[in-house]
Structure formats: C-alpha cells, structure tokens
Amino acid sequence: MRLFWRVFWLNTLVGTVATVLLMVGPWTVSVPIRLTEALVLAAGLAAMLVTNAALLRWGLGPLEQLIRLMETVDLLRPGQRLAVTGSAEVATLIETFNEMLERLEAERGASTARVLLAQEDERRHIARELHDEIGQSLTALLLDLKRLTGQAPAELREELRLAQETTRESLEEVRRIARRLRPDVLEDLGLGSALAALVAQFDAHTVLRVERNLHPDLPPLDADVELVLYRIAQESLTNAARHSGAASVELSLSPADDCGGVLLLVEDDGKGLGHVPEGAGIRGMRERALLVGGTLTLGAAPSGGTRVALRVPGRGRGPEGLP
Known part of the structure; x- marks a missing residue:
C-alpha cells in the first residue's frame, strides 16, 4: 500500500470510529452547550488525536528508524543495514538506502586502497632518498671530520669531536626515520x-x-x-x-x-x-x-x-x- 493511502485510511478509520460512537452513543449537544457536554467532546477529541498519533507512529515508524540510521552511519564501520519493513514506498526507500551504503562502502574501500598504496610508495621513495642521498652525504661528512680531527691542532680537536658526534647522531636519526618509513625488516625477516x-x-x-x-x-x-x-x-x-x-x-x-x-x-x-x-x-x-x-x-x-x-x-x- 502506498504511503499516501496508508495515512489516508488510518485517518479515515479514526474518523469513522469517532462518528459511529457519536451516532450510537447517548451523547447529545445542547444549545448553548453544557459544561459536561463540552468535557465529553474534549475527551473524545483527545482520544481521537491520541489514537491517530499512535496509528501514524506505527505506520511511519520505519522512516524514523531510517533517519536514525542515516544520522549515525559511518563508512569506516561497515555492515550497518536496516531491516526492510513498512509500506511499499518505505520498503523501497530502505532497500535503496541499503544498496547505496553497499556501493559507498565498496567505492570507499577501493579509493582508500589506492590512496594507501600511493602512500606506501611515497614512503619507500622518501626512505630511499634519505638512505641513499642524505645518509651517504652524512657518512662522507663524518669520514672527513674524522680525517680532519687527526690533522687539526690540539686546540681544535675537541670541537671537531663534538662535530663528529653531532653528525653521527644526525646520521642515526636519518636511518631511524628511514626505517620507520620503510620497514625493511618486515620484508626481509x-x-x-x-x-x-x-x-x-x-x-x-x-x-x-x-x-x-x-x-x-x-x-x-x-x-x-x-x-x-x-x-x-x-x-x-x-x-x-x-x-x-x-x-x-x-x-x-x-x-x-x-x-x-x-x-x-x-x-x-x-x-x-x-x-x-x-x-x-x-x-x-x-x-x-x-x-x-x-x-x-x-x-x-x-x-x-x-x-x-x-x-x-x-x-x-x-x-x-x-x-
């Protein structure tokens, strides 16, 4: 049943029940209206509205569930789906939303795989550049400082040793960063x-x-x-x-x-x-x-x-x- 007709017939049912109760019941309305009659009419109206609200909540409940799922769905937590219930239009909407989630999860997975693959390639490239270029340059500098330390005057040797130590620490830091970017031990061992x-x-x-x-x-x-x-x-x-x-x-x-x-x-x-x-x-x-x-x-x-x-x-x- 289409959503329009579902709501229409629910309201029709409530109105029909209220009309039948007025027709067969002992209630009458005086002119001017009495207080007790006004209270009876107000109570009847309230009962009709409450019944109508309960029936509409039952009829439109799947839509509220869909809204709550749409507000909380996270593509990084896959598998969130809603049971297909309700009228034909609501069921179609839920099915369409579930299918959309499946497509989005698949597309998100494929795009993430490409991004992370490119990221790993870039990490390997940077690690190689650090090791081959900067690492070799620092190694050559360390050897030059070591050679100069042996040839320098006594008053400069301590400063050259400090420069050697700083260069050695920098070389170790470059190697450590390169290992973090590209875990060779993972591939080798x-x-x-x-x-x-x-x-x-x-x-x-x-x-x-x-x-x-x-x-x-x-x-x-x-x-x-x-x-x-x-x-x-x-x-x-x-x-x-x-x-x-x-x-x-x-x-x-x-x-x-x-x-x-x-x-x-x-x-x-x-x-x-x-x-x-x-x-x-x-x-x-x-x-x-x-x-x-x-x-x-x-x-x-x-x-x-x-x-x-x-x-x-x-x-x-x-x-x-x-x-």
Whole structure:
C-alpha cells in the first residue's frame, strides 16, 4: 500500500470510529452547550488525536528508524543495514538506502586502497632518498671530520669531536626515520621480527616501557595483512607515546580463531580516550583495517588506559587488501 493511502485510511478509520460512537452513543449537544457536554467532546477529541498519533507512529515508524540510521552511519564501520519493513514506498526507500551504503562502502574501500598504496610508495621513495642521498652525504661528512680531527691542532680537536658526534647522531636519526618509513625488516625477516624491532625502537627512544607478547605459532599471513598489522601497531604505539601519558604499553599478537585469523592488542596504562573525537590517525587505522577485512575496536584497557584491538580474518575470509 502506498504511503499516501496508508495515512489516508488510518485517518479515515479514526474518523469513522469517532462518528459511529457519536451516532450510537447517548451523547447529545445542547444549545448553548453544557459544561459536561463540552468535557465529553474534549475527551473524545483527545482520544481521537491520541489514537491517530499512535496509528501514524506505527505506520511511519520505519522512516524514523531510517533517519536514525542515516544520522549515525559511518563508512569506516561497515555492515550497518536496516531491516526492510513498512509500506511499499518505505520498503523501497530502505532497500535503496541499503544498496547505496553497499556501493559507498565498496567505492570507499577501493579509493582508500589506492590512496594507501600511493602512500606506501611515497614512503619507500622518501626512505630511499634519505638512505641513499642524505645518509651517504652524512657518512662522507663524518669520514672527513674524522680525517680532519687527526690533522687539526690540539686546540681544535675537541670541537671537531663534538662535530663528529653531532653528525653521527644526525646520521642515526636519518636511518631511524628511514626505517620507520620503510620497514625493511618486515620484508626481509617477517612480521614477528619487525614488531620486535619496532618495540625495541620505542623502548629506546621514548619514555615508554614496552612489553611484547608474540605468539610463537602464528598462522601464515599475506604481505598486505602483515603490513596493515605493522602500521596499526606503529600508529598505536605512537599515539600512546604522544597523547596517552602512559608509562608502559603491552603489545601482543596471537591467533584469533581456528581459521587462520590473528588478533593484535596494544594496551597502555595512560589516561584513556575520554571524550576526545577520533583524529586522522585513528581513522587511518580503521581504513587500513577495512582493506584486509579486519575489525578495529578502541576502548578502555583493564589498567584504565586505552586498548586497541585489531582482529584480522584468515586467508580467503576477508576482502582484498592493498593492490
């Protein structure tokens, strides 16, 4: 039944019932109207309006559900759909909205994959330039300073040694940045070694005390899944170091189920998420998780801090990841 006729017949039903009650009931209206008659008419009108409102709410209820879903839908949390109920027009509207969500999620996934692929390519390019150009230049400068230190007068050697130390620290910083941009250990030694190196790096260069628990029997993972796990672990540790005020962080990676999935957990003892809205870093983590069919959840850790959990299905159970 079309929405127009549905509302029309609901109102007709209410009016008909009210008319029949007036016809068969003992009520009459005097001229001038009496107080009791006015009260009866007012009560009848109120009852009719309440009944009409209840029937309209029932008839238009699916539209209100659709509006609430449209206000809360987030493409980074896929799978939100509304049951197809109501009149023909309402059902068609809900079906169209659900189909639109499916298309938007697919298009968002494809565009995000292209963006993140370009981002990884750019990171590799920058890391290569840092290592090959700036790194080599700093190495040559360090060797020249070392040679000049041996030839310089005694009163200048201490200053040259300080210059050597500054150059050496700059070279190490460039190499550290290059490793963050392009985790060669991930490609060469695998995810476990890459996460161990990442934890050691944060342990050495931040005030965080990082503990790692990597299960020895992890299922085989595709290269794009390993990259997503590494990047989300990296971003989670970075957020903990910059924003949480935590003193310690625990990173764990273990099998998630019997079908080849894995579960990554990063928990800190900081101040927690509070009511701060999600920033670009967290939304980027959600986008990466979607590429491999993973589910990312953020909440409170048992210690009161923040808990980041990424559950990734096994091979062949999620959408395609990075191209």
